[in-house]
Amino acid sequence: MTKGTSISDHVMKMKRHLDHLESLGHPVPLQLATDTILNSLSEDYKPFVINYNMNNMEKSIAELHSMLKTADLNIGTKNKTKDVLMVRDGGVKKKHGHGGTSKGKGPVQAIPSAPKVKPNKARSENRCFTCNEVGHWRQNCPKRHEADM
Numbered sequence: 001m002t003k004g005t006s007i008s009d010h011v012m013k014m015k016r017h018l019d020h021l022e023s024l025g026h027p028v029p030l031q032l033a034t035d036t037i038l039n040s041l042s043e044d045y046k047p048f049v050i051n052y053n054m055n056n057m058e059k060s061i062a063e064l065h066s067m068l069k070t071a072d073l074n075i076g077t078k079n080k081t082k083d084v085l086m087v088r089d090g091g092v093k094k095k096h097g098h099g100g101t102s103k104g105k106g107p108v109q110a111i112p113s114a115p116k117v118k119p120n121k122a123r124s125e126n127r128c129f130t131c132n133e134v135g136h137w138r139q140n141c142p143k144r145h146e147a148d149m
Contacts, residue, residue, distance in 0.1 A: 001042045002041055002042070003042055003044070005042075007068045007069055007071075007072040008065070008069060009066075010040070010041075010067045011037060011061070011064070011068060014036065014037045014040060015061055015065075015085060017084050018033050018036070018061075030058070030060070030061075031058070033061060034058075034059070034061070034064055037061070037064060038052060038053075038064075041068075044075050045068070045071060045075070048067075048068070048071040084142075128141045130144045131143045131144075
């Protein structure tokens with residue numbers, strides 16, 4: 001297949017050759033016919049041929065023709081359009097912190113952070129918030145449960 005030739009014309013020409021061989025008494029198996037058509041394609045169809053062979057597709061000549069027409073549309077759009085690399089003016093702009101103020105709300109005040117408590121601290125070292133005794137937590141405080149009853 002030469003560049004600029006229609007894929008439909010090429011497949012139909014190959015089909016006529018295969019039909020002629022059959023009329024002479026030498027029928028070509030479908031797998032060989034498919035391989036013949038795929039190997040006769042131009043370099044533009046190389047990704048299609050690789051994909052077809054990798055997926056072990058077994059299609060009829062008509063189905064292959066349809067798939068090649070779809071591939072031709074995709075190949076045609078790649079050749080007609082040029083890739084464009086766009087560069088923004090001024091380079092990449094990095095976002096920085098707010099700088100101490102928010103939009104129209106005055107200066108941002110720092111919120112004091114709570115004291116950090118070690119998460120794996122044993123219960124025996126913790127103090128209860130209700131009775132301030134060591135050895136249990138507020139949810140298990142005996143004085144709290146007495147007050148609830």
